[in-house]
Every structure is written in C-alpha cells, then in structure tokens.
Amino acid sequence: MSDPILSVHDLTIDIPMGQGTMHAVRGIGFDLKRGETLCIVGESGSGKSLTSLAIMGLLPKNLKRAASRLEFARIDLQHQKPRQMRDLRGNRMAMIFQEPMTSLNPAYTIGDQLEEAYLLHNKTGRAEARARAVALLGKVGITAAESRLSQYPHQLSGGLRQRVMIAMALMCAPELIIADEPTTALDVTIQAQILRLLADLQREMNMAMILVTHDLGVVARIADKVAVMYAGEVVEQGTAQEIFRHPRHPYTRGLLRCIPVPGKTKPGEHLGSIPGIVPSLIGRMEGCAFRTRCDVAEAACASAVPERHTETGHAWRCIHENEGHENEGRVPA
Amino acid sequence: MLAFTLKRLGLAVLVTLTVSLLSFSLLFMSGDPASAIAGENASASDVDAIRALYGFDRPFLVQYGDWLTSALRGDFGQSYYFKMPVSELIADRLSITMLLGVCGISFALLTAVPLGVAAAMRPNTLIDRTALFISVMGQAMPSFWFGLVLIVIFSIRLNWLPPSGSNGWQNFIMPTVVLGYYAMPAIMRLTRAGMLEVLGADYIRTARAKGASEMRVMFKHALRNAVVPVVSLAAVQMGFMLGGSIVVESIFALHGAGYLAWESIARNDLPTVQALILIFSLFYIVFTFLSDLANAWLDPRIRVG
Incomplete structure (x- = not known):
C-alpha cells in the first residue's frame, strides 16, 4: 500500500493554566492515506478540534504541541518554519470550520475571499483565480456563481456560507482536508446536503479527509476509519465496519447505544445515555479516564491501561481483553 | 450606497x-x-x-x-467689536484653525493607530505597557501644561522652535503635538480594544488557515473591521479640534477661530458668536457625514442591506 499522507504519533497538547497544566490531548495517533476519510468522534472537550488545529499549525501560541511523529506528505510538520507552514496551509492542506456564520470576513466579498485563497499560493492573475472561484462555487452547488462573487457574507444563508467555505478550502486542490464539525451550526436538512457534498468532493478529488464530529449518524455514512476520542485520548480506532459491528471499548458502545435507529427504536423508548461527566484534565492523569463512568470498571482500571489491537488494526485501550458483545446491528441509518 | x-x-x-x-x-x-x-x-x-x-x-x-x-450667501453681518464683516474676520482666523486641526488629527491618527495595533498584537507585553503608559500620560496631562513644558524645552532651552505666532510651519509643530496628543489616547485605546476583539474572530482563523501572512491577517483582515468605531471617534475629535482648540491657540498665540470665539464671547460680539457656532456645528455635521460614508465603505453591512 501507499505511504500515509498524514501520520500522527503520540500527539500531546498541553494548555498551561493557573492551577496547573491541562493535558487536553494525551498521546493520540493515527495514519491516513490519500482518498481515505477518518472520522474523529467524541464529546465536547475531548480534544477533537485541538487535534485538527494542531495538524494545521493553528494552535494558539500559549498551547504546547509535541509528538513523536507529525508528518504530512513526508514533511515533518514539527520542524517547519512559520513561512513553510503558511505555504502548506490553504494550499496542500485546508480546513473547514464549524461556524459558517462567522468564519467569513464581513468586510470583503465572497469573490475577494475565494480569490485570495488561490492567489496566496499561485502566481497568477486575478482572472484565473476568478474563473477557479466560479468553477468551484458551481461544484459546491451554488447557482448563479458568477453573481455571487460580488455578494457579501451577510447576504448569504448559513448553508450557502458553508458551501462557500468548502469552495474556499478547495481553491488550491488540497491533498488533505480537515472539516471540524462542518454541519453542527446548520439545519438538519442542510446538514445532510453538506455532508453528501463533502463526501462526493473527497472521492472525486481523491483527497484525504478528517471529519471531526460528534454525530455518529454522519460517521456511519461516510467514514472509512473512525477514531473515538475521550478526555484527550483515542480510546478506540479502526475501520468504520469494525467500530460499528464490533465496538470494543465501553465508551464506544455507550455512544452507539445513544443513537435511535429508525424502525427499531420504539416511540417513547428510553435512549441510552452515559452517566457522569468528563473528568478534569488538569494535572497528572493515571489509569483509564473513563473508569468513573464505566459500567464494567474494576479497581485495576486506576492503573495503567493496556493498548490492545487485532491484526486488522482495530485498536482500543481497556483492561478487558474482549468485552466483545456484538452491537446487535445498531448501525445508525 | x-x-x-x-x-x-x-x-x-x-x-x-x-x-x-x-x-x-x-x-x-x-x-x-x-x-x-x-x-x-x-x-x-x-x-x-x-x-x-x-x-x-x-x-x-x-x-x-x-x-x-x-x-x-456668506454674509454674517458686521462684527460689533472688530467693526468689519464677520465673514472676512472668520475666514482669516479659520484658515489657521483648520491647518492646526488637520495637522493635529493626522498626528493623533498616525501615532495612535499603529501603537494600538502593535499593543493588540502583543497584549500584556512591554509594547502594550509602553502604549498604555503613553496614552495615560496623554490623558492625564492638561494641554496647557504640556504646551508650556514644550515651550520651555524646545523654545527657551534648546531654542529650536518659535514659542508663539503663526508665521511659518515651525510655529505649528508644538501646537500640533499638543493638540494631537490630547486626542491620541482615546483613539489608541479604541484601536487596541477593537483589534483585540477582531483578532479573536473566526474569520481571522480562516485567514490564517488560508495561509495568509501575519501582516496580511493584521492589516487586511483585522484592521478594516476594527477601525469602524475609530473613524467615528476621530470624526468627533476632528470637529472638536476645529471648534475648541481655544487653550492650545491661546498658549501658542495662534490667533485662530477658537481664540476668536473666546474673544467674541468676552466682548458680547453676538454676530461673530452666532456665525462661529454655526460654523463649528457645520464642522461636526460634515465630519459625522464623512465618517458615516467612510464606515459604509469599510463595512458593507452598513451599505448593502
């Protein structure tokens, strides 16, 4: 098989705080090949967004990033100068953010902002950038693209703005695209359209894609690989098939129980929930972070947690060899 | 539009x-x-x-x-005191005041905006503290005292600049600094606050994600959004400078419109006072109008419904 386009090993992100250091991301890793979609799943505060910002080199300055390996297309991202990172960002790796309403600059037209993304990395004239912008707006399903160029963000709806953001990320045909909860702020019907669009474009342009989400329904539809994050760790990862058919980690199984399945979940039936709250990540962590909420926790969970994996690459962190109850076919629609 | x-x-x-x-x-x-x-x-x-x-x-x-x-028609009647047409009297004095006002606001903007941007780029560092110190000084020092200090240093001790009069450009240096320094702190602090707020906005992160350089992020993406309130403030201060620089004009014996207003009020010269009030108000009205236009140009949300 080909080399991975993105290789992340033992990534940690520390946030210095008044009361000590917050270990927001604690030694996570994954590999991603061209054309693959990795979904990072987890609840708010599990470190998903920080992980994507860390790959882009967009973490706030006071945060500390470390990794034993952080490579994009064989480029060591940890030893790139700011200038070199700028040449990669928006060019070979691009990002789509969660908040389409506020992610576009209110002072400039859509056209200006799309063209800027192209002109920053290509020594060509505006005409070419403009043609590219029109083509991409068409590609992301915006009608009358030509006339949209002179509009301002406040004249567009949330769904349209997110389409513009996607077009902007694609201006330089990136090899890696990171979408950080791209549909969270949108209506449910628009969510489905945007996700389908992203999945289609990813396939068509053969990009690697990281989709950060807390919506498992989304994951089931478009993921090749899934990484489940909890309290700054990847507690389980594997192919989408493995995660949904044979979830190993109690947290993953808990998440899957929370999803209603059309036709199977009866009206009024209690949906699953995971009791308790996410532990504080300030100070030193020991043992399994999930043990306080886990229904199969034991005393041993407070000490080191082994990492287990199958030959196919399905990996999880739990003291239980194989809690392997099947998921009873609970694949969300 | x-x-x-x-x-x-x-x-x-x-x-x-x-x-x-x-x-x-x-x-x-x-x-x-x-x-x-x-x-x-x-x-x-x-x-x-x-x-x-x-x-x-x-x-x-x-x-x-x-x-x-x-x-x-430009006819404000005869001045009771000066026994000459008010319009001639004012035209003469106004040119001095306008020159001083334009120099003063330019000085204020050219120092305050870069300083505010620099302070916002590196909050709570030496640059930020220095900018804060300069603005607190400007806010705390009365203009008449600062003006006198400048005269003592640059006219009396060093003999570099003339202490009074309006014969050449050298006469305008110290008044410009005094008048501009008075307006500078508010503009500086507003620029800093605006920049800090804008720099936390999502579209700034988007600009960085595109691969824009830090300078481009600051000046193309952030500053344009941060200066909208600054423009309004500068317009009001400009109106103030053109109408109310009485103190500064008196200290440096620049006989401008502010000084004339003071003289006319003291002497009950009503036609002159009436004309000056109207003209000073017109300045405010014109500058507010211009700042509205400038803001509409800067922020499309104002001009495009």
Missing part, C-alpha cells in the same frame, strides 16, 4: 437647520441685544434707535429668515 448617502445627507441638512435656529436664538437669550450694543450709559432713545437700526423690533421668524438667507 446612493440611497444611504442621500438619507445621511438629508439628515445632515435637517441638523444644520436646527442648529442655525438655535444659534440665532442665542442672540435673544442673552438679554436685549440693542442695549448690549448701546452700552451701559446709553439713553432709552439711543437704545430704541439702535433697535430700529439693527431691525431687532421685527418678529423673530422674520429676523431669522433674514439672517439665514444672508448666512447662506
């Missing part, structure tokens, strides 16, 4: 009319103008003669209409 401009223009005209009415009424609010002109020792018949001569016995609205139509 055209509709917006016309609307603002209409508002400006209405405000101007209101102000003209108010400034004209001043004449009658400060007592009987005829006895004021006649002086303390005049007889009743003298006062009556003066009243008839100046037309103070006519109905108020007629007098206002008269005054306004002449004012529109």
